[in-house]
Amino acid sequence: MIYLDHHATTPIAPEALEAMLPLFGEYFANAGSTTHAAGRQVAAMVNDAVAKMAGLLGADPEEIVITSGATESNNLAVLGTCLHSRQKRRKIVSLVSEHQALLGPLQRLQKGGFQIELLQPQGRHDSVPGMIDLERLSTAIDEDTALVSVMLANNEIGVVQPLAEIAKLCRQYGALLHTDAAQAVGRIPVHVDDLDVDLLSFSAHKFYGPKGIGGLYVRRRERRVRLQSQIVGGGQQHNLRSGTLNSPAIVGMARALEVCSSNLEEDALRITGLRDRLFQSLARSLDMLRLNGPRLEDSGCRLPGNLNCCFYPVEGQSLMLAVPELAASSGSACTSAEPAPSHVLQAIGLSEDEARSSLRFGIGRFNTQSEIDQVATWLVDATEQLRALL
Ligand SMILES: Cc1ncc(COP(=O)(O)O)c(C=O)c1O
Known part of the structure; x- marks a missing residue:
């Protein structure tokens, strides 16, 4: 085949698999069990992995929420920002060509009374088919816009969107900017400050890491993004996403991203x-x-x-x-x-x-x-x- x-x-990188294996054996403890040395050891490995990933994306470690992948990250970004109790704005702007993992949570918000505006991208005869039309965006975005969400790279036609340009319009109107970067991370340079995004979704299995693990970057520096958690329980990850951390997968994800970044x-x-x-x-x-x-x-x-x-x-x-x-x-x-x-x-x-x-x-x-x-x-x-x- x-x-x-x-x-x-993607297939898993041998380096990522190797990095994960000790966490299925000797280092099996729960990273949340900081009352004993075994737990603290695993917590240190997880913290180290998150810090490495954050560094590679230009973020602080506290700005990364670990999730099960880009679908969950998109859900947390969209529902979390729009359903937060302090959110007063009711409009979200995105593209018709987004992934279902983004369109799904948008449809849910629409049923709850939010106004969703999905823009047509440039057509096949335009200069860059699939690319956002910034003029259309500037007409759609207004003072009631809570969130603009535009994927960094499309999973079908690979078009890379001009996020930094989109960010300028968002700043003008005080709207948050989310990007689904599942197809971009590990393939092209991704730096949260260069893109000037507030939220960014990524998924390890798209960059030679394990499946079922990913993350959401949530900006805290300069402008702090407020999120309502979507999974509640034990209060892990500053209450933003409860659940025992998948420590082997997190370590594998960080190693996979390191390998991608160095090549x-x-x-x-x-x-x-x-x-x-x-x-x-x-x-x-x-x-x-x-x-x-x-x-x-x-x-x-x-x-x-x-x-x-x-x-x-x-x-x-x-x-x-x-x-x-x-x-x-x-x-x-x-x-x-x-x-x-x-x-x-x-x-x-x-x-x-x-x-x-x-x-x-x-x-x-x-x-x-x-x-x-x-x-x-x-x-x-x-x-x-x-x-x-x-
Ligand atoms: C752009 C994009 N977003 C989201 C997803 C879903 O990611 P995950 O499988 O990590 O939930 C995919 C995977 O197909 C994707 O290509």
Whole structure:
């Protein structure tokens, strides 16, 4: 099998696995059991891991809340800020092309009487398909806006949003800014002050860490964000998220992020090269192939390993069945159980049929050039065979 689905999840880095193992054995104690040395030892390991991650993101350790992943972080960010007792504003602005893990909590708030405004991103014929239109944002945002939430990098078309520009508008109106950075952390530079965000979600399994662990950055410096906790109980993590800390996963997550950060530039260059090679090989042989999302030359606007192509009139699902040795995606992992065509592709102007004829490839750290060449050959052959049947 050749794995090109790194937006759905990544394999665990050997360094992260190695760092976790002692916490399943000798260092098994509860990090909250600070009445004994065994607990204090684990607490020190967890604190060290959180401090490392915070440092890599440009945050203070007290600004990190550990969660089960980006879905929970998004829920805590959106529901936590809007349902806080001191929150008087009633409007939230976001994009139609956000992940379901963000749209879900927004829908819940809408049922509770909040006004949700979802903006259309730039279309396929605009300069950067999928990118936020800052003029539309400046019209939507106002003094009643509690929160603006825009993902840093899209999980389907890889478009990277201009968060620092968005932040300027938020400051003007006193709105908080959240970003779902699940696809960005570990792949492109992410620094909370450079982005000027108030809240930032991340998830370890997207950057070669374990599954079921992630975090939410919550700004305390300069402007303190007030959050209502969504999981209550034993009062862990300053009462913001109760529950025994998953110490092995936290240590693994921090190690995985360290490995990503120390190889960020080289990995991005190599992976971009593989991504471009795959597209060129496909485009050379398939005359009707179309790229979805930002142009590959606009490298700052697109995640290094992201490729999304339309094989119309051949259906993505049919292609996947015809190439069973390939792991790619014809929808985002979290929604691919439902047959609906991608809402992100439709948001940039693709028809339902075109969206159904598209495949997403996510190239990662362990992929090789020969794998890319093999995938291109498989896909060209399968597309030609399927086209001949139409
Ligand atoms: C942009 C984005 N947000 C949120 C999620 C959900 O993350 P998790 O699996 O950590 O809950 C994903 C995963 O598919 C994602 O790509």
